[in-house]
Amino acid sequence: MKLVIQTVRPEIEIALFDGKQIVKSQKWRSERDEVAKVLPAIEKICGEIDPQEIIVFNGKGAFSSTRIGVTIANTMAYAKKLPLEQITIENDDQRNLLEILETSKLEPVQIAVPVYSKEPNITISDKNK
DSSP: OEEEEEOSSSEEEEEEEOSSSEEEEEEEEOOSOHHHHHHHHHHHHHTTOOOSEEEEEEEEBOHHHHHHHHHHHHHHHHHHTOOEEEEEEETTOOSOHHHHHHHSOOEEESSOOOOBSSOOOOSOOGGGO
16 A cells, blocks of 8 residues: 655645555645644544555645655655655646556655755845844
């Protein structure tokens, strides 16, 4: 069973994928509060199931959402010694989750590195200096 973490698109999805179909999933519209919702969603979706692999979506999505999804995937893969694969998509990709999983290239990675639509602006602005 594979845990799928998709935080790139405006509709966040956490799912269990058995290689052929989505077994269980939860999705919600991003309200920029993924840090409070993704881990509880993973716990709820997985229940007693221990995923054997993690698939994380990467791409030019919202800065915080993308970073949160990738960080959680990296941390879980490292802590549980699980294989990690990433799928890179655009945030306006209209395909459903199963279509993307069936037709996209899964890239095995040691560490997923977030992809952003522009340079992060996390420094002190010049007017506050």
